[in-house]
Amino acid sequence: MNDTVNPDKLKKAKIASSCFMGLGQILYLKQYVRGALFALVEVVMLCCIIFGAKKIIPANKAEDNYMKGLPSTDEMIVYLEDAEYPKLDKILDSRAKKMESFFKKYAPDYVEGMDFSDIFATEDVIFSVEDDIHNSIENEVEAEKTANNVLNKYYKIVNTFDKKLASICASDAAKNYTEQVKEGKKAAKQNDVPFVLDDYQNEFDSNYDGCDLCRKAARNGKRTIEHRAWFNGPIVSSLVGLITLGSKQPTNVAKYMDHSVFMMINGIFALVVIAFFVVLYIANIRTATKDSAKIIKNGRFPTLKETRDDLSQNAFATIGIAPSVVMIAVFSLIPLLFSALVAFTNYSSPDHIPPNNLVDWVGLENFVTMFSKNAAMGGGIWFQTFANTAIWTIVWAVFSTFTCFFVGFFFAIILQDKRVAIPSFYRTIYILPYAIPTMLSLFIWANLLNGQMGPINHTLRLLGVIDAQGATPRIFSYLSDPWVAKGALIFVNIWIGFPYSMILTTSSMTAISNSLYEAAVIDGANKWHQFKSITFPLVMFQLKPTLIMQFAGNINNFGAVFFLTGGGPNMPQPGLTTTTSCGATDLLVSWIYKLTMNTPSRYNLASVLSLLVFVVLVPFALYNSVPVSSGVISILSNADV
Numbered sequence: 001m002n003d004t005v006n007p008d009k010l011k012k013a014k015i016a017s018s019c020f021m022g023l024g025q026i027l028y029l030k031q032y033v034r035g036a037l038f039a040l041v042e043v044v045m046l047c048c049i050i051f052g053a054k055k056i057i058p059a060n061k062a063e064d065n066y067m068k069g070l071p072s073t074d075e076m077i078v079y080l081e082d083a084e085y086p087k088l089d090k091i092l093d094s095r096a097k098k099m100e101s102f103f104k105k106y107a108p109d110y111v112e113g114m115d116f117s118d119i120f121a122t123e124d125v126i127f128s129v130e131d132d133i134h135n136s137i138e139n140e141v142e143a144e145k146t147a148n149n150v151l152n153k154y155y156k157i158v159n160t161f162d163k164k165l166a167s168i169c170a171s172d173a174a175k176n177y178t179e180q181v182k183e184g185k186k187a188a189k190q191n192d193v194p195f196v197l198d199d200y201q202n203e204f205d206s207n208y209d210g211c212d213l214c215r216k217a218a219r220n221g222k223r224t225i226e227h228r229a230w231f232n233g234p235i236v237s238s239l240v241g242l243i244t245l246g247s248k249q250p251t252n253v254a255k256y257m258d259h260s261v262f263m264m265i266n267g268i269f270a271l272v273v274i275a276f277f278v279v280l281y282i283a284n285i286r287t288a289t290k291d292s293a294k295i296i297k298n299g300r301f302p303t304l305k306e307t308r309d310d311l312s313q314n315a316f317a318t319i320g321i322a323p324s325v326v327m328i329a330v331f332s333l334i335p336l337l338f339s340a341l342v343a344f345t346n347y348s349s350p351d352h353i354p355p356n357n358l359v360d361w362v363g364l365e366n367f368v369t370m371f372s373k374n375a376a377m378g379g380g381i382w383f384q385t386f387a388n389t390a391i392w393t394i395v396w397a398v399f400s401t402f403t404c405f406f407v408g409f410f411f412a413i414i415l416q417d418k419r420v421a422i423p424s425f426y427r428t429i430y431i432l433p434y435a436i437p438t439m440l441s442l443f444i445w446a447n448l449l450n451g452q453m454g455p456i457n458h459t460l461r462l463l464g465v466i467d468a469q470g471a472t473p474r475i476f477s478y479l480s481d482p483w484v485a486k487g488a489l490i491f492v493n494i495w496i497g498f499p500y501s502m503i504l505t506t507s508s509m510t511a512i513s514n515s516l517y518e519a520a521v522i523d524g525a526n527k528w529h530q531f532k533s534i535t536f537p538l539v540m541f542q543l544k545p546t547l548i549m550q551f552a553g554n555i556n557n558f559g560a561v562f563f564l565t566g567g568g569p570n571m572p573q574p575g576l577t578t579t580t581s582c583g584a585t586d587l588l589v590s591w592i593y594k595l596t597m598n599t600p601s602r603y604n605l606a607s608v609l610s611l612l613v614f615v616v617l618v619p620f621a622l623y624n625s626v627p628v629s630s631g632v633i634s635i636l637s638n639a640d641v
Helices: 012-019 023-027 032-051 073-082 088-106 119-136 140-191 197-207 212-219 234-244 260-298 304-342 365-371 381-416 423-435 438-448 455-462 482-510 514-522 527-555 558-564 588-597 603-625 632-637
Strands: none
Touching (some): 012 023, 032 234, 032 304, 073 088, 073 119, 073 140, 088 140, 234 260, 260 304, 304 603, 365 603, 381 482, 381 527, 381 588, 438 455, 438 482, 438 558, 514 527, 558 588, 588 603
8 A cells, every 4th residue: 555645545444443353454544553442352352253263252061062951972873864964974983082092091901892983882881081080090080180181182072073963953854853744744735735834843743852952953954053143253152142041951960950040141251242342343444534534634644653653642541441341341341241141030049049040031020929919919918028128228328427427426526626635636525436346336236126035135134123013014125126236337337437437527527728717706706606517518529428338338228227227127027928038127228138149049039129220329430420510618608707
């Protein structure tokens, strides 16, 4: 390519880049580095789809076709012998040679006199080889590793030939089935009778003992390739698994069954990879369009130095932020999508826990169960429990946030008063509850508030306030009465949380200029007016985002509930066949924990609640991410001093 700029030719860059990533940049724009990078991305993606780059997305062992309900090797051989398949002997000879080479390398003692064409003989010998490995190696870990390596190589050979036989069987069965259907349609037309396809399908199902995917493909006159559409790449297989969530395989060993959860995760991972590719694809087209327009405008191609400088300036931010984006996608986005999708499945014990049982898509059924008042639709008790827990969660979030904040605000104002001697000493004392680990403080308070053996009730008993004989109340139930437990929870949270608010408020107050207070004094403002018009609005202006995030955090304040009350006291549910596992002081987040950890586990309903909490908290996060347009000047201009 010469340096002459041809506008008509450059306009083809967008089309070329749309056909193949990077092609326009390389052929027309002289952006060789950028074009090569885009092209590399597309090549990798094509390898994932077509060739099965299993190192990128590890294949699930449950997808091993040998353990996926295929007919046995001898059954497929008998089928092909009856069908007089011409190349069967060649395939079997190839298999026997592979087996002979394998046993000569890994088990030479068994080679002599062994018939490698006998599939049952090789199967028996391989288990003997496994036993010999365990007997010859004292280290159990090393023995197990070595044995698994040998077995994997053996079954790799078996799988290769069984897949080939299965594909041939499916193809032959499909051919015969298609011919039978054609003859049946022809005969029905000649006899003027309706054609019934189900009769042929039932006959085919009874005669062809293959897996479900092979059978379905053969019915439609198609040939399967390794049980996965026409590709066995991880992207395609993962997307198929995400849709199906596996198939029933009751005859297989549990560890070789389809695991619906793993298939869902692999499918989500594949979707993220596809989304990443789509973004780069669009970026490739936009880059080609932008660069071609710049070249046409300047009337020349950029020099090597200009290209390098452009990449260093524009690509620096992208390269720098790329690792964090990838980490967010892997560690945040994928788990978030997985949690959200579980809400649309029946993932729960005891009937839908993989791998023994599959997980199925159920649509909005879980939402109906959780939010419906109709007991016949699975609701009623769940909705009642959700309503009570949601209300208590909001009440708890409001009280725990504002009580801690204003108690801390109160102590911060007191300690700012010049009349208080040695304020640093008191500040140190007040900060001690925050310095102690929260979990330890909650455990201590749980023991203090114990109704039977707690020091508080013991002290009250010594003082005669309570009486073990029953003349006066025998105990005060701090954590066993629902309403008292809620009050105790809020009180203990104040004890733990107010020092943090005091520190924040103190730091904000010290940032306020003394000149504002001096001007207020000159204008005749007393302490109350100074607080109302200067201190409070300026502190709130600085701490409002923090206060909002504290509110959002308290909605998910799992530790306070779990370590102090454990969500209890439990609410009695007499006569109910279904328990919600929810206690009187449980927040939505602690209820989610119980739904997943208690027996029976209800991961699907826990996911519904998690999705709801996420939807509620997102606006708070978005609000705090919006830059504040107003400043201190606007506050002061509106201040009533």
